[in-house]
Every structure is written in structure tokens, then in C-alpha cells.
Amino acid sequence: MSIQNIIHKRxxxxxxxxxxxxxxxxxxxxxxxEEMVTCAGKxxxxxxxxxxxxxxxxLxxxxxxxxxxxxxKTCRDLAKYYIDNNIDGGKIVQMLHTASALIQATWIPEPLDNGKIEFHQKNIEHVAATSAAIQNLxxxxxxxxxxxxxxxGGTLRENNFKELLNIPTNEQLLGSIFIFSDDNIKNTKQITGAWREKQGSIKDFSSFVTI
Structure with missing residues (x-):
């Protein structure tokens, strides 16, 4: 399958x-x-x-x-953790019940003395790079x-979940990537992306520039 076909199929x-x-x-x-994450890292x-x-x-x-x-197994254990601790995870728990894997993708902000995150150019570049890595995955x-x-990520963004999953609290979650295999999709509720095919055509988001 060509890369263009994969992009259209995703x-x-x-x-x-x-x-x-x-x-x-x-x-x-x-x-x-490991192959997904290796390619993400490219x-x-x-x-x-x-x-x-x-x-x-x-790391x-x-x-x-x-x-x-x-x-x-860890996805199922995490769902049980939500339930056992009466944490309202919403659809996160229902996806953990079906997921074959979950990949928590974080980015590392530039540290500040006040503990806050400023979206200066370097941090914007970090988010953009991590987004590109997620798309590869x-x-x-x-x-x-x-x-x-x-x-x-919803509640998975919170520090208690970072600590549970051995994620440094200074790292910022950019995406909880749920992976589903065909066999676990059977007899489930499925919801497709709300914005698929609504981005318009190329003429709606691009133009050639001349000087």
C-alpha cells in the first residue's frame, strides 16, 4: 500500500x-x-x-x-483502577475495555521557575514535532x-495518572493513542471522527503564492 493510500485510509x-x-x-x-513507535521517532x-x-x-x-x-492487559488493569477508585473516566474506561494497546504520547516543555508553560517558539516547535511523531505512529x-x-486524554492528563504510569509530571500529554484490533471491535459501539472529510478540498486550505 502506498503512503498516499495509507493517509487516505487512516x-x-x-x-x-x-x-x-x-x-x-x-x-x-x-x-x-515497537515498529509503530520506532517510526514515530523518525x-x-x-x-x-x-x-x-x-x-x-x-528516558x-x-x-x-x-x-x-x-x-x-495493562489497558484492562487501568480500566479496573478507574472503577475500583470511583474515578469518572467517561469514554476513556469504555475504550480501555476494548483497546489492544494504549500509547501515551507526551512532550517535554522548557522549564520555567514559576512552573507554568509558556508557548514561546521553542515550545511550539516541541508540540509540532510531537504531533508529527504521533501522525507517523x-x-x-x-x-x-x-x-x-x-x-x-481527559483524566489521563492528571498528575496522579502520570505517577501511576511512571510518566514524569513535568511532561505534558499530547495524545492518548488507542489501538484497536479487528477481533476486539466485534460487538462494540463504534463512533467515527466527527470531522472526517469536513476539511474541504485543497482549494479551501491552500493557495499558490507569487511575488
Missing amino acids: RTLKVLSAEPKPILKTEVSITDL APFHYPANNEAIEHTE KSLAPWRFYILDT LLVATEKGYETYWSS
Whole structure:
């Protein structure tokens, strides 16, 4: 399949279930997940991650993105954590009941003394680079036959969940990427992306420039 065909085929799909789906032998493989994240890491980035920000963290890449990978069992365990602790996760829990994997994609802000994040040019570049990495991941998942949903994360953005998943609290969640295999999509509620095919044609978002 050509890269253009993969881009056109990629779509957003929420796969929801009130009850946890069984863990099947046909779930996403570790090899597939590693290939998705490896290709994500081939995205371009303009500025390296801040040395001070990563000095005391386990992951030392100069890239401004990080990926934290949850396999099928961990997805089900996380759903149970929500339920056992009476945390309202909304559709997050229903997707964790069906997901073959969840990848938490974060970016590393430039540190500030006041603890706040300022969207100066360097941080904007970090977000753009991490977004490009996520798109790489989504395209490889599509090429491998998986459905995906890029969520903003909801409650998974909160520090208690970062700590639970061993994510440094200074990192900012840009996407909770749910990966669904065909077998776990059966007998579920499915919701496609609200904005698919609504971006208009090329004439609506581009123009040739002359001087």
C-alpha cells in the first residue's frame, strides 16, 4: 500500500464497551508496537529536549517527545483502577475495555521557575514535532490494519495518572493513542471522527503564492 493510500485510509474510530473485552491471542504484538513507535521517532524536530528537564528521568533521548506503551492487559488493569477508585473516566474506561494497546504520547516543555508553560517558539516547535511523531505512529498502525483513536486524554492528563504510569509530571500529554484490533471491535459501539472529510478540498486550505 502506498503512503498516499495509507493517509487516505487512516481514520479516527472510538471503540466502546461497557464491559472489558477478553484478551485474545490475536492482540497487537509487541513487535508491531515497537515498529509503530520506532517510526514515530523518525519525525523531524527543530530543538532538542531541555537537558535540565530530562536530567533526572529514565528516558534520555534528545527528541522532545516520549511514548509510554500499555499492552492489552495493562489497558484492562487501568480500566479496573478507574472503577475500583470511583474515578469518572467517561469514554476513556469504555475504550480501555476494548483497546489492544494504549500509547501515551507526551512532550517535554522548557522549564520555567514559576512552573507554568509558556508557548514561546521553542515550545511550539516541541508540540509540532510531537504531533508529527504521533501522525507517523497512526499511519504505521493503519498500514498494519489497526483502528486508532487520538484522544486528548481527559483524566489521563492528571498528575496522579502520570505517577501511576511512571510518566514524569513535568511532561505534558499530547495524545492518548488507542489501538484497536479487528477481533476486539466485534460487538462494540463504534463512533467515527466527527470531522472526517469536513476539511474541504485543497482549494479551501491552500493557495499558490507569487511575488
